[in-house]
């Protein structure tokens with residue numbers, strides 16, 4: 001199929017960017033969205049032009065590195081799908097597709113569609129870990145955890161940190177990401193020791209980095225490729241209130 005692409009080009013974080021038009025022919029419906037960009041880049045190389053830079057790593061929907069706005073939606077039109085797992089069969093011959101980077105003050109554009117997500121790393125570094133010794137895997141029944149609790153924790157741990165929640169929130173809030181990381185650990189016995197300190201430092205770090213408040217629109221939940229629930233945000237708020245009340 002033939003497609004008309006409007007792609008954000010920006011040389012570096014301090015330069016001014018703009019949408020640039022491209023035409024691409026010979027796109028197979030079986031290609032992933034990133035393979036379609038690869039094909040476009042091959043044609044740019046042949047013409048001696050600078051390739052379009054974009055983030056990716058696993059191309060299997062698990063690492064959280066890919067992520068662009070496709071026709072105004074984080075990761076494109078499909079639910080629970082990362083950009084690398086989106087296939088061109090979701091588009092029609094002759095379509096015009098707008099491709100832009102995830103936009104947020106805390107995620108500066110590095111080049112073209114590549115953004116700097118180290119703000120997420122610093123939220124994790126502020127408290128997204130446990131101090132309990134891990135060692136070998138313990139005997140499965142030595143710390144009883146109910147099936148429901150283990151599943152809820154695992155659901156929150158499924159967050160891949162892609163930033164779609166931030167990009168789709170009108171306040172550029174990182175509440176879903178931070179809430180998921182806090183929920184994952186707060187539900188398990190191993191996460192209890194630092195629970196109060198963790199939620200206070202991670203929320204403080206999130207605020208200092210310039211992420212906005214939760215907008216209560218649930219856009220994050222809708223666009224999250226892992227289907228992380230906004231209940232994670234409710235859990236974060238509960239843990240935060242508890243930590244403030246218990247603070248000595």
Ligand code: FES
Pocket residue numbers: 055056057058059060061062063064065066067082083084085
């Ligand atoms: S490249 Fe890893 S999730 Fe898309």
